[in-house]
Amino acid sequence: MQTHEARLDALRAELKRRGLDGFVIPISDEHMSEYVGAYAQRLAWLTGFGGSAGTAVVLADKAAIFVDGRYTIQVREQVDGRLYEYQSVPQTSPAAWLGQNAAPGARIGYDAWLHAKPWADGVAKALAAKQATLVAVDSNPVDAVWQDRPAPSVLPAVPHAEEHAGQSVAEKRAALAQWLADHGADAAVVTALDGVAWLLNLRGADVDRTPVALSFVLAHADGTVDLFIAPEKVTGELVAHLGNAVRVQDRTAFVPALEALAGKTVAVDPERAVAAVFHALEGAGARVLTLTDPTVLPKAxxxxxxxxxxxxxxxxxxxxxxxxxxxxxxxxxxxxxxxxxxxxxxxxxxxxxxxxxxxxxxxxxxxxxxxxxxxxxxxxxxxxxxxxxxxxxxxxxxxxxxxxxxxxxxxxxxxxxxxxxxxxxxxxxxxxxxxxxxxxxxxxxxxxxxxxxxxxxxxxxxxxxxxxxxxxxxxxxxxxxxxxxxxxxxxxxxxxxxxxxxxxxxxxxxxxxxxxxxxxxxxxxxxxxxxxxxxxxxxxxxxxxxxxxxxxxxxxxxxxxxxxxxxxxxxxxxxxxxxxxxxxxxxxxxxxxxxxxxx
Structure with missing residues (x-):
């Protein structure tokens, strides 16, 4: 089994091969989840840190790990201080640290599927002050060196009975359609796993301790919904539960569906949707409304x-x-x-x-x-x-x-x-x-x-x-x-x-x-x-x-x-x-x- 030092060395070699001077590794997934599936536990694999909130920044000659006050003791017990500087949030941040430590002209990589757009904008601004650049990678370099990385879960998504939900999928879709009409939007993107689960009254077993299914939703003003989910997770029972107004599509069709919204007005939550969603919509020519995910308050x-x-x-x-x-x-x-x-x-x-x-x-x-x-x-x-x-x-x-x-x-x-x-x-x-x-x-x-x-x-x-x-x-x-x-x-x-x-x-x-x-x-x-x-x-x-x-x-x-x-x-x-x-x-x-x- 590789040591954490060997893993860090392997990542640095991969970054050098890609022409990157650094990389940012959060605890996150494509849904900005707090708890993530085993396939997305990149920070734990790289550093040994087992908390639920943290970020590491790796440069060619130094690295740092950022945690808040909940993990001050834990990070020192789990992460080798010879490999990573311990940094406390909110006293500092990855953006501030990079602004101080990145070399002029450096190219710092990040995975746009793991970070929110406001975060990316803030780090890019901090780096620009040093004439350095934040670069969205095509694929995650940690994944390239994580040889035994688990695959995402293929367990089925299952209906959540109305006797527990208290409201039907049709009622929730209609309320969301009204919300879109009120905001003059054609569609809303729902990427938070619990938001998808609440809206469609479905649950899953894809993340330990949180009964959600890996999936995305595109909700439309006519009350219909596109659900993007791996085909092997879909059962006849789920399809019958969702009804004809919910179109079930392969998870891989999500980005093409975003790119097909050229000229449309699309609501996206900057706190809950990753930067890659904004990149796809803006690149396609959609008008993006930055609004809180419409499932958040009704779910709460x-x-x-x-x-x-x-x-x-x-x-x-x-x-x-x-x-x-x-x-x-x-x-x-x-x-x-x-x-x-x-x-x-x-x-x-x-x-x-x-x-x-x-x-x-x-x-x-x-x-x-x-x-x-x-x-x-x-x-x-x-x-x-x-x-x-x-x-x-x-x-x-x-x-x-x-x-x-x-x-x-x-x-x-x-x-x-x-x-x-x-x-x-x-x-x-x-x-x-x-x-x-x-x-x-x-x-x-x-x-x-x-x-x-x-x-x-x-x-x-x-x-x-x-x-x-x-x-x-x-x-x-x-x-x-x-x-x-x-x-x-x-x-x-x-x-x-x-x-x-x-x-x-x-x-x-x-x-x-x-x-x-x-x-x-x-x-x-x-x-x-x-x-x-x-x-x-x-x-x-x-x-x-x-x-x-x-x-x-x-x-x-x-x-x-x-x-x-x-x-x-x-x-x-x-x-x-x-x-x-x-x-x-x-x-x-x-x-x-x-x-x-x-x-």
């Missing part, structure tokens, strides 16, 4: 059927997580368990439901110092024992036909009491979680405006965390779904300006991380709902809590909780007990009753 605002499905999935999943936490409360203090064995046990509990389709992301099972890595992913090399007298964090979720779950619980592994500092930090995180859960806000308030609700108690102690507080969640789709987000409002935190609307589902997950020692996070999912307030001047919203699993009282410093916060705790646990007790029995139910007792 769950209809009543989807909301009901989420509640059912959350209860089922909550019972599975509770069975796991009961098991851990017994097994953990005895020693002998590891991060991997715990993750396997949690998966087994979810599988007992008989309805689990997949995990919604790789389980973050972090013991002791590994819990201080917010997006830690355990493997055979990093696997730690879950030691008695330590903190254990588990962030996990399931994909069910009726909903997607995501929950984090942090627990104290006895015997003995948790240290005062750990209880202080946990309680500050809890107080922030409660404050956000109880927030009431005007309809359309941006997510960024709510972020400090969750951070205020940490800030008061001079503490913070380097990730967002809340992300959108799909309906049997992506566990990270836009456009809504609760995070610090900066340029690097896309989505914080999106107004929160009824039907949107978000996570509520403040945390605290002490590098090399422990990590804390408490995460529930919440649903934006309208709130009736006597005398209110305008429309207001709040959150309906969706996730119900006990929170570990062993980590709470009760002296730090106000009476109102204690009331929240007791009400939350009373609801947890009422919801989950009928789904549990025996020792599991007895554990739940004790865990949910009032404080």
């Amino acid at each position: 605002c769950k209809n009543p059927v989807e909301q009901a499905g989420h509640r059912a999935a959350q209860a089922r999943d909550g019972a599975a997580v509770s069975r796991f936490l009961h098991w851990l409360s017994v097994a953990g203090p005895q020693g002998g368990e590891t991060e991997l064995s715990a993750a396997a046990r949690l998966l087994a509990e979810r599988e007992k439901t008989g309805l689990l389709k997949d995990l919604s992301f790789d389980t973050i099972s972090g013991a002791g110092p590994n819990a201080a890595i917010p997006h830690y992913r355990v493997d055979e090399q990093s696997n730690r024992a879950i030691e008695p007298g330590s903190v254990y964090l588990v962030d996990s979720g399931g994909q069910y036909r009726d909903g997607t779950t995501d929950i984090t619980r942090t627990v104290w592994i006895g015997p003995g009491e948790a240290p005062a500092e750990v209880k202080d930090r946990f309680t500050r995180v809890l107080k922030g979680h409660i404050a956000l859960d109880q927030a009431v806000f005007p309809l359309g308030t941006p997510g960024g405006a709510l972020d400090s609700f969750a951070r205020q108690f940490l800030w008061a102690a001079g503490l913070d965390y380097a990730h967002g507080t809340g992300h959108g969640v799909g309906s049997f789709l992506a566990v990270h779904e836009g456009p809504q987000r609760i995070a610090k409002a900066s340029g690097a935190q896309a989505g914080t300006g999106q107004g929160l609307l009824p039907g949107m589902i978000l996570s509520n997950e403040p945390g605290y991380y002490k590098a090399g020692e422990y990590g804390i996070r408490i995460e529930n999912l919440v649903l934006v709902e309208e709130r009736e307030i006597a005398g209110a001047e305008g429309a207001f919203c709040g959150f309906e809590t969706l996730t119900f699993v006990p929170i570990d009282r062993a980590l709470v410093d009760l002296a730090l909780l106000t009476p109102a916060e204690r009331a929240w705790w007791n009400a939350y646990h009373a609801r947890t007990l009422a919801l989950l007790a009928p789904l549990l029995d025996g020792a599991d139910r007895a554990w739940l009753e004790e865990a949910c007792a009032p404080i």
